[in-house]
Amino acid sequence: xxNLYELEHLLAFAELGxxxxxxxxxxxxxxxxxxxxxxxxxxxxVSLFDREKNRISLNPTGIKAAEQxxxxxxxxxxxxxxxxxxxxxxxxxxxxxxxxxxxxxxVPEISSAxxxxxxxxxxxxxxxxxxxxxxxxxxxxxxxxxxxxxxxYIREQLLISVKKExxxxxxxSVSFADINGYNFLLRSEIGFWDKLCREKMPASxxxxxxxxxxxxxxxxxxxxxxxxxxxxRKNGYSMPDRVYIPISDAEACVSFYIHRRGLF
Amino acid sequence: xxNLYELEHLLAFAELGxxxxxxxxxxxxxxxxxxxxxxxxxxxxVSLFDREKNRISLNPTGIKAAEQxxxxxxxxxxxxxxxxxxxxxxxxxxxxxxxxxxxxxxVPEISSAxxxxxxxxxxxxxxxxxxxxxxxxxxxxxxxxxxxxxxxYIREQLLISVKKExxxxxxxSVSFADINGYNFLLRSEIGFWDKLCREKMPASxxxxxxxxxxxxxxxxxxxxxxxxxxxxRKNGYSMPDRVYIPISDAEACVSFYIHRRGLF
DNA sequence: TGATCTTACGTTTAGCGTAACAATA
DNA sequence: TATTGTTACGCTAAACGTAAGATCA
Numbered sequence: 001x002x003n004l005y006e007l008e009h010l011l012a013f014a015e016l017g018x019x020x021x022x023x024x025x026x027x028x029x030x031x032x033x034x035x036x037x038x039x040x041x042x043x044x045x046v047s048l049f050d051r052e053k054n055r056i057s058l059n060p061t062g063i064k065a066a067e068q069x070x071x072x073x074x075x076x077x078x079x080x081x082x083x084x085x086x087x088x089x090x091x092x093x094x095x096x097x098x099x100x101x102x103x104x105x106x107v108p109e110i111s112s113a114x115x116x117x118x119x120x121x122x123x124x125x126x127x128x129x130x131x132x133x134x135x136x137x138x139x140x141x142x143x144x145x146x147x148x149x150x151x152x153y154i155r156e157q158l159l160i161s162v163k164k165e166x167x168x169x170x171x172x173s174v175s176f177a178d179i180n181g182y183n184f185l186l187r188s189e190i191g192f193w194d195k196l197c198r199e200k201m202p203a204s205x206x207x208x209x210x211x212x213x214x215x216x217x218x219x220x221x222x223x224x225x226x227x228x229x230x231x232x233r234k235n236g237y238s239m240p241d242r243v244y245i246p247i248s249d250a251e252a253c254v255s256f257y258i259h260r261r262g263l264f
Numbered sequence: 265x266x267n268l269y270e271l272e273h274l275l276a277f278a279e280l281g282x283x284x285x286x287x288x289x290x291x292x293x294x295x296x297x298x299x300x301x302x303x304x305x306x307x308x309x310v311s312l313f314d315r316e317k318n319r320i321s322l323n324p325t326g327i328k329a330a331e332q333x334x335x336x337x338x339x340x341x342x343x344x345x346x347x348x349x350x351x352x353x354x355x356x357x358x359x360x361x362x363x364x365x366x367x368x369x370x371v372p373e374i375s376s377a378x379x380x381x382x383x384x385x386x387x388x389x390x391x392x393x394x395x396x397x398x399x400x401x402x403x404x405x406x407x408x409x410x411x412x413x414x415x416x417y418i419r420e421q422l423l424i425s426v427k428k429e430x431x432x433x434x435x436x437s438v439s440f441a442d443i444n445g446y447n448f449l450l451r452s453e454i455g456f457w458d459k460l461c462r463e464k465m466p467a468s469x470x471x472x473x474x475x476x477x478x479x480x481x482x483x484x485x486x487x488x489x490x491x492x493x494x495x496x497r498k499n500g501y502s503m504p505d506r507v508y509i510p511i512s513d514a515e516a517c518v519s520f521y522i523h524r525r526g527l528f
Numbered sequence: 529t530g531a532t533c534t535t536a537c538g539t540t541t542a543g544c545g546t547a548a549c550a551a552t553a
Numbered sequence: 554t555a556t557t558g559t560t561a562c563g564c565t566a567a568a569c570g571t572a573a574g575a576t577c578a
Contacts, residue, residue: 034559083308295535317575534573539569
């Protein structure tokens with residue numbers, strides 16, 4: 001019966017051409033490689049090499065055997081991957097959301113419903129989530145519109161926050177058109193909101209801060225307007241010295257829909 | 265890294281359900297199987313079994329792993345077969361002929377042209393040879409008609425042989441119609457001639473003798489007419505107390521054509 | 529009590545490295 | 554002379570079987 005590690009030796013020999021190179025490559029002695037090759041010939045039951053006194057090379061059958069070795073090793077890798085992925089799918093619930101807010105409530109809900117499962121959350125673009133839905137690479141998808149087999153989950157209203165001294169502070173509401181042209185401080189990982197804002201406010205520039213503490217520091221100490229949402233404020237993302245103003249456009253208020261794949 | 269023999273254990277366990285059955289099946293001890301299963305879990309890097317105090321069973325991942333084990337073992341078998349077939353094709357020249365006569369000269373010719381090769385000859389029906397040509401399962405094909413990439417090789421004339429006392433003995437030639445109704449002694453392994461005779465002489469019965477010495481014995485000691493050919497007589501298949509009469513029909517004289525696949 | 533699986537322990541095997549050798553460029 | 558592949562030999566680690574233990578039907 002073949003040994004997979006010997007097939008690796010064979011494949012390496014097919015590429016490197018010398019037993020000595022193979023032994024270097026695997027950090028083992030040359031006699032070991034010699035024996036591997038001898039054992040491979042036994043296992044295949046055919047001659048694989050042309051042997052001269054101090055030269056060895058693959059004969060046509062040996063070349064064929066090396067090809068088969070490659071296929072078999074690939075099949076081996078594939079088998080490992082299949083089983084590991086399957087096992088992972090048994091233990092992990094993968095949630096892919098287009099925005100962070102739905103996760104704040106969804107994760108605790110799922111977590112307590114499936115206490116023995118590990119939750120894996122990702123915030124992705126709408127396109128990526130649609131693809132994940134299509135190829136079944138997540139268990140729960142959250143998108144900002146209704147789609148097949150989805151159920152409504154939560155609504156979120158986009159706001160802007162400005163310092164009390166800011167010229168917009170007295171507005172009761174603003175439209176994207178009103179604020180187009182202002183430069184905004186933007187927290188990264190706000191999901192699809194990012195793209196929406198860029199589309200609606202082409203004249204604005206967005207200063208992205210990946211680090212949350214840096215973002216807070218800058219927001220506290222600058223006049224730059226920021227984005228926020230009603231759900232974000234409930235969740236503690238609120239600053240006392242800032243005024244929060246809703247954006248009146250229809251697109252600034254979204255309903256998130258959830259798709260759950262089976263019983264996990 | 266996985267061991268193929270351990271995958272066999274896993275597959276057997278998936279089928280037999282008990283480690284003890286697996287150990288019986290492979291004629292090894294139970295502890296060995298226990299260890300195989302433990303090592304498989306290590307190699308896959310995931311848990312494969314639900315273990316109770318004195319019961320072990322595959323968990324869902326384990327079932328998946330057993331499926332992958334089957335695929336991998338099949339891939340292994342396939343790899344061995346591929347290499348062995350390839351090796352065989354390197355050392356053997358396979359000749360498939362519709363009749364024995366062309367082989368009498370063809371085999372020595374090929375044999376001396378390729379002295380290091382083993383010749384494998386088969387006499388088959390025309391249909392089987394056409395299929396072998398199509399799926400490249402022979403190096404040389406001999407058929408009784410011209411076909412793509414074929415070259416003419418040799419002609420053979422079908423004869424009948426009768427005892428000197430036989431009522432046909434005085435004929436200079438006969439047609440299939442003349443001899444239709446006579447019962448004939450027939451040597452097996454005469455290839456496509458067999459089928460031709462049955463078609464042309466539906467009223468005749470054919471007494472087949474597989475064993476050549478038995479055939480000779482019966483031919484020598486009975487009045488039954490037999491078939492022969494000019495090439496057969498040259499090759500020593502000739503009896504002094506018999507008269508050989510050619511069959512006049514066009515179909516009774518055939519040209520054999522040869523197709524050679526590449527340089528082997 | 530018999531069947532099943534696991535652990536412990538001692539033995540056997542086979543896999544590996546060092547050393548030595550033969551052949552080559 | 555340096556490089557390459559093979560064989561010989563001794564050591565180590567892995568694989569195996571026997572024995573014994575635990576649990577369940």
